[in-house]
Amino acid sequence: MTNHHRIAGNGQIQFGVFFQGVNHTTVWKDAQSGSQTDFESFRRVAQTAERGLFSAFFLGEGLRLREHLGKIHDLDVVGRPDAQTALAALAAITTNIGLVATQNTTYNDPADLAHRLASLDLLSGGRAAWNIVTTDNAWTGANFRRGGFLKHEDRYVRAEAFVQTAKAIWDSWADGAIAGSRNDPRWLREDAITTVKRHDESFDVEITGRLPRSSQQHPVLFQAGDSPDGRDFAVRNADVIFSAHPELEDAKKFRDDIVARTLKAGRPADDVKIFPGQEFILGATAAEAEEKHQWVRSLQVGPETAIAYLEQFWGRTLTEYDPDGPLPDIDPIVDVTNPTRGNAFHGKSAKDLAAQWRADAKENGQSIRQFVAARSRLNGRGLVGSYDDIADKLAEYAHTGAVDGFNITPWIVPGGLDDIVNELVPRLQDRGVYRTEYEGTNLRENLGLRAPLTRRGSLTSTQLTESEEVA
Ligand SMILES: Cc1cc2nc3c(=O)[nH]c(=O)nc-3n(C[C@H](O)[C@H](O)[C@H](O)COP(=O)(O)O)c2cc1C
Numbered sequence: 001m002t003n004h005h006r007i008a009g010n011g012q013i014q015f016g017v018f019f020q021g022v023n024h025t026t027v028w029k030d031a032q033s034g035s036q037t038d039f040e041s042f043r044r045v046a047q048t049a050e051r052g053l054f055s056a057f058f059l060g061e062g063l064r065l066r067e068h069l070g071k072i073h074d075l076d077v078v079g080r081p082d083a084q085t086a087l088a089a090l091a092a093i094t095t096n097i098g099l100v101a102t103q104n105t106t107y108n109d110p111a112d113l114a115h116r117l118a119s120l121d122l123l124s125g126g127r128a129a130w131n132i133v134t135t136d137n138a139w140t141g142a143n144f145r146r147g148g149f150l151k152h153e154d155r156y157v158r159a160e161a162f163v164q165t166a167k168a169i170w171d172s173w174a175d176g177a178i179a180g181s182r183n184d185p186r187w188l189r190e191d192a193i194t195t196v197k198r199h200d201e202s203f204d205v206e207i208t209g210r211l212p213r214s215s216q217q218h219p220v221l222f223q224a225g226d227s228p229d230g231r232d233f234a235v236r237n238a239d240v241i242f243s244a245h246p247e248l249e250d251a252k253k254f255r256d257d258i259v260a261r262t263l264k265a266g267r268p269a270d271d272v273k274i275f276p277g278q279e280f281i282l283g284a285t286a287a288e289a290e291e292k293h294q295w296v297r298s299l300q301v302g303p304e305t306a307i308a309y310l311e312q313f314w315g316r317t318l319t320e321y322d323p324d325g326p327l328p329d330i331d332p333i334v335d336v337t338n339p340t341r342g343n344a345f346h347g348k349s350a351k352d353l354a355a356q357w358r359a360d361a362k363e364n365g366q367s368i369r370q371f372v373a374a375r376s377r378l379n380g381r382g383l384v385g386s387y388d389d390i391a392d393k394l395a396e397y398a399h400t401g402a403v404d405g406f407n408i409t410p411w412i413v414p415g416g417l418d419d420i421v422n423e424l425v426p427r428l429q430d431r432g433v434y435r436t437e438y439e440g441t442n443l444r445e446n447l448g449l450r451a452p453l454t455r456r457g458s459l460t461s462t463q464l465t466e467s468e469e470v471a
Contacts, residue, residue: 006400006401007259007269007270007401008255008258008259008269008270008274008401008404009255009270009398009399009400009401009402009403009404010270010401010404010448011398011399011401011433012398012404012433012434012435013394013395013397013398013403013404013405013406013428013433013434014054014055014275014404014405014406014434014435014446014447015049015052015053015054015055015405015406015407015408015420015425016049016054016055016056016057016058016098016100016275016405016406016407016408017045017046017049017054017056017057017058017407017408017409017410017417018058018059018060018242018277018407018408018409019041019042019045019057019058019059019410019413020060020409021036021037021059021060021077021079021080021081021413022036022060022062022066022076022077022078022079022080023076023077024075024076024300024301024305024309025279025300025409025411026076026077026411026412026413027296027299027300027411027412028076028077029299030299030412032412032415033412033413034413034414034415036077036079036080036413037079037080037081039086039089040414041413041414042086042089042090043090043093044414044415045057045410045413045414045416045417046090046093046094046097047093047094048414048417048418048421049097049417049421050094050095050096050097051421052417052420052421052425053096053425053434053435053436053437053438054097055097055098055405055443055446055447056097056098056099056100056129056275056407056443056447057087057090057094057097057098057099057100058100058102058131058222058242058407059080059083059086059087059100059101059102060080060083060102060131061083061101061102061103061104061133061135062080062137063104063107063135063137063143063144064137064142064143065078065079066078066137068308068311068312069311069317073308075302075304075305075308076305083101083102083103084101084103084116084117084120087099087100087101087120087124087128088119088120088123088124091120091123091124091125091127096127096438096441096446097127098127098128098129098220098443098446098447099120099124099127099128099129099443100128100129100130100131100220100222101117101120101128101129101130101131102131102133102222102224103117103130103131103132103133104133104134104135105132105133105134105155105158105159105162105163106134106135106150106155106158106159107135107143107144108162110162110165110166110169110203110205110207111169111205111207113130113166114165114166114169114170114209115169115209115210115211117130117166117219118169118170118209118210118211118214118218118219119211120219121214121216121218121219122211122212122214125214125215125441125442126214126215126216126441126442126443126444127216127442127443128214128219128220128443129219129220129221129222129239129240129443130166130219130220130221130222131222131223131224131242132159132163132221132222132223132224132233132237132238133223133224133225134150134152134155134156134158134159134225134230135155152227152229153229156229156230156233157201157202158202159233160233160236160237161198161200161202161203162202162203163221163237164198165196165198165203165205165207167218167452167453167454168196168198169196169207169209170209170213170217170218170219171213171218171454171455172193172194172195172196172207172208172209173192173193173209173211173212173213174189174191174192174193174194175213176189176192177189177192177193177212178192178212193208193209195207195208196208196209214442215441215442216442216443216444216445217444217451217452217455218452220239220240220443220444220447220449221237221238221239221240222238222239222240222241222242223237223238223240223241223242224241224242224243224244226243226244231257231258231261232261232265234258234261234272235258235261235262235264235265235267235272236265237453238272239271239272239273239444239447239449240272240273240274240275240404240447241258241272241273241274241275242275242276242277242407243274243275243276243277243403244276244277245276246276246277246278246383246403246406247381248393248396248397248400248402251274251276251397251402251403252400252402254274254276255274255401255402255403258272258274267453268450271450273404273405273447273448273449274403274404274405275403275404275405275406275407276403276406276407277406277407277409278382278383278406278407278408278409279382279383279408279409279410279411280382280383280384280390280408280420280424281293281296281382281383281384281411282383282384282385282386282387282390282419282420282423282424283385283386283387284386284387285386286385286386286389288386289384289385289386290384293382293384296411297373300373300411301369301372301373303323303324303369304323305372306323306368306369306371306372306373307319307321307323307368309372309375310327310328310368310372313332313350313353313354313357314328314330314331314332314333314334314350314354315332315333315334315350316332316333321368322367322368323367323368323369324367324368324369325367325368326358326361326362326367326368327354327357327358327361327362327368327371328354328358328368329358331350331351331354332350332351332353332354334350357371357375387419387423387424387427388427390424391424391427391428391430391431392431394406394424394428394433395428395431395433398433399433404447408420
């Protein structure tokens with residue numbers, strides 16, 4: 001499994017933007033920070049992204065407000081509009097950018113979700129995508145008493161059945177299902193629609209799809225979830241992985257792992273695209289960027305946020321500890337870190353985790369605040385540097401094939417993409433690693449994807465052999 005990354009990338013970098021809306025990475029205490037819920041903020045971010053020829057505008061999903069020791073965690077932005085509703089509004093004021101909605105398979109139903117996604121796909125001219133998650137954030141399950149809270153492994157069983165059913169619904173209208181001539185006696189051609197039947201432990205349904213295909217056949221499938229089950233699920237089903245592995249060496253390893261799994265699943269090496277989340281903090285010079293970096297971090301992780309973060313893992317209040325001092329010397333009062341708090345922590349002993357963190361912080365000379373600022377970020381350190389240095393760095397990502405693009409998480413809304421689009425994109429174009437115009441009219445074309453898996457027939461052995469030979 002060596003150097004698979006070299007065969008999978010195409011020497012180009014694409015961008016998506018992840019308008020987070022929630023999270024401590026979104027700075028709200030600055031005068032430049034706009035509303036997280038007004039449409040104007042969504043409009044400005046999406047149109048700036050489209051001016052910068054971004055492939056996708058991406059929204060996450062949170063089923064409940066984050067809670068902390070029984071109270072709503074209100075140190076950061078909380079609450080955001082439903083993703084599909086926001087994307088439907090954006091579809092009307094954008095032309096090329098893909099519209100990606102994170103939606104979970106644990107608490108939804110295929111007949112409904114597949115229809116809403118197909119609606120977005122048709123109304124946007126083939127620009128919709130679904131980021132499939134099983135979700136770890138509906139932690140009490142109280143929103144959804146009927147379904148309860150599925151165990152981690154059971155969630156992927158349901159996800160698999162869910163996605164197969166959704167695809168069957170999207171494929172249930174034959175090509176040319178609508179008769180299309182005023183002289184035809186009926187609107188639909190005969191036998192144009194197949195009923196989808198599924199009777200297994202996850203679903204007991206018979207569904208008639210309610211819409212024809214879009215220009216990209218059906219929504220593009222993204223996946224976010226990092227466990228081995230999640231990765232195998234991705235290579236069986238997804239077109240794009242939204243990963244949590246942005247650092248170059250880690251990104252190469254992640255690509256190697258995904259390519260190996262992809263080939264094993266019978267798909268060509270480059271069939272699953274990888275877009276890690278990434279934060280950019282840029283300046284005209286390296287010094288200016290570093291100064292901005294320190295300032296952004298101080299706004300993202302204030303003293304109370306740092307303590308609250310540790311409290312989640314210690315299971316107790318830690319307000320007596322100095323945020324600028326060392327990590328707490330007492331042990332957590334919980335046995336196992338709560339698996340609902342974050343996917344990296346499934347089933348780890350809380351005591352071991354705390355001991356490890358204490359040792360790491362000591363070794364790096366970090367205070368609680370510094371440790372949390374570094375630790376709590378999805379995206380590692382972020383890309384911090386001058387426009388030119390970061391353009392060179394991204395060219396390196398492109399040439400090594402470590403990723404296909406980045407899902408950029410702006411630290412401020414709505415102006416957080418301005419320097420990226422105005423300063424970084426032209427430099428990437430000069431280096432020949434970034435598009436100068438959209439390649440196609442729908443998202444599938446712009447991402448350089450093949451036809452949906454269900455529409456390919458069986459993959460030819462030639463395709464697989466070619467991929468392997470290049471390896
Ligand atoms: C980069 C990334 C972004 C994610 N975004 C969301 C999200 O917006 N909403 C959500 O419910 N889950 C999100 N998830 C987590 C998924 O819910 C995932 O299904 C969950 O962590 C369980 O799968 P896993 O154990 O394979 O990671 C995200 C995961 C990753 C890696």
